Amino acid sequence: MDQLAAEGYVPARPLLRMVSLLATAPMPLPLITPGLLTAATGQPATIAGVETALAGLYRYGPLGLPEDCNPRSQPTANDNPPARVVLRPLVSEWCS
Structure with a gap:
């Protein structure tokens, strides 16, 4: 988190804290x-x-796409969900 702040991703820490409240539940970007x-x-x-902040957290790995964090989730042809992010499980354990 210090590295993200040093690179100019200052809101990354508070954003990660906010997303961590949802644990591993996907959060719609809107x-x-x-x-x-x-x-x-x-x-x-x-x-x-x-x-x-979202770009930095995704770049460094604490946030991912739901498919990245759950390899069993396979979207179907009829799925058109809104863009979502999810806290990676290991980060979720660390934040709690």
Whole structure:
């Protein structure tokens, strides 16, 4: 988390804390808004900050796509779910 902050992904730590409240449940990306992050953490957030934090967390691995974290989940041709992120199981254990 310190490395992410040093690289400019400052909102990554509070965003990870917020997502960790859901444990391993996938979180739809449209729900991760600056308002929600501000309300959950008490720290001001912007759209650019949220997007940057998500990119950093995905890049470094604490967040993934549900398919990345559960190899058994195979989308069907009829599935068209909204984009979602999930806390990787090992990170979930560490955050709890």
